[in-house]
Amino acid sequence: MSYRVIQTGDSRSFPEAHPLIDGASASGEVLVLAGTGAGRAFAEVADRTAYVAILIELGTECLGVHTGESRGDEGSNALGFARFRLGDAKPSDLVEIVRQPGTAPEALAAARALFEAHGLKTAVCGDFPGRIVDRLVRPYYNAALGRLDAKLATASDMDLTLKLGLGYPDGPIELLERTGLAAHHDVTSALHEALGNPAYAPARRAQVAKARQLKGR
Numbered sequence: 001m002s003y004r005v006i007q008t009g010d011s012r013s014f015p016e017a018h019p020l021i022d023g024a025s026a027s028g029e030v031l032v033l034a035g036t037g038a039g040r041a042f043a044e045v046a047d048r049t050a051y052v053a054i055l056i057e058l059g060t061e062c063l064g065v066h067t068g069e070s071r072g073d074e075g076s077n078a079l080g081f082a083r084f085r086l087g088d089a090k091p092s093d094l095v096e097i098v099r100q101p102g103t104a105p106e107a108l109a110a111a112r113a114l115f116e117a118h119g120l121k122t123a124v125c126g127d128f129p130g131r132i133v134d135r136l137v138r139p140y141y142n143a144a145l146g147r148l149d150a151k152l153a154t155a156s157d158m159d160l161t162l163k164l165g166l167g168y169p170d171g172p173i174e175l176l177e178r179t180g181l182a183a184h185h186d187v188t189s190a191l192h193e194a195l196g197n198p199a200y201a202p203a204r205r206a207q208v209a210k211a212r213q214l215k216g217r
Contacts, residue, residue: 002028008037087179181209214215
């Protein structure tokens with residue numbers, strides 16, 4: 001499958017060299033808009049029907065922010081994507097593809113085929129704020145930080161318990177410290193603002209980490 005990539009600023013999904021980026025052509029059946037300006041670049045695509053699929057890199061926002069919505073029937077050959085990445089850690093091999101109610105089946109099939117042909121795994125989600133993993137795990141991380149403040153156990157004992165008891169490769173506290181509490185704040189803050197669910201409100205320790213980041217500490 002031939003495809004074209006347009007880089008529109010820093011990309012959280014592809015911050016470094018990757019076969020998918022390196023293998024792009026000057027034209028193709030699929031257009032990949034990568035980076036923080038992907039949504040703006042989509043607005044400037046002159047002939048969207050020239051592509052089987054147009055893939056727009058997303059942050060926590062809905063795809064509809066860029067494509068528009070109409071009566072619950074929205075959908076075309078445009079899809080969103082986000083390669084899961086926890087804070088400052090390297091991106092994982094999971095790409096979450098965002099579809100709308102009327103997304104063309106051939107566009108979704110082309111998106112999955114493109115990512116999977118380059119060694120990535122795909123999961124498909126509806127067009128909601130945040131992606132599957134963040135919607136599931138961020139309340140868990142907030143709860144762990146809250147239990148640490150409540151002195152349920154030390155950070156080391158909490159991490160050890162979940163690793164040995166549930167087989168997790170990392171405990172929640174050490175994982176957040178390694179990948180960035182301030183980054184956790186940014187994601188949970190955006191989800192809390194969009195959804196209004198208190199489970200996503202940034203935990204106190206994440207708020208402190210963000211404040212220190214803003215002060216350059």
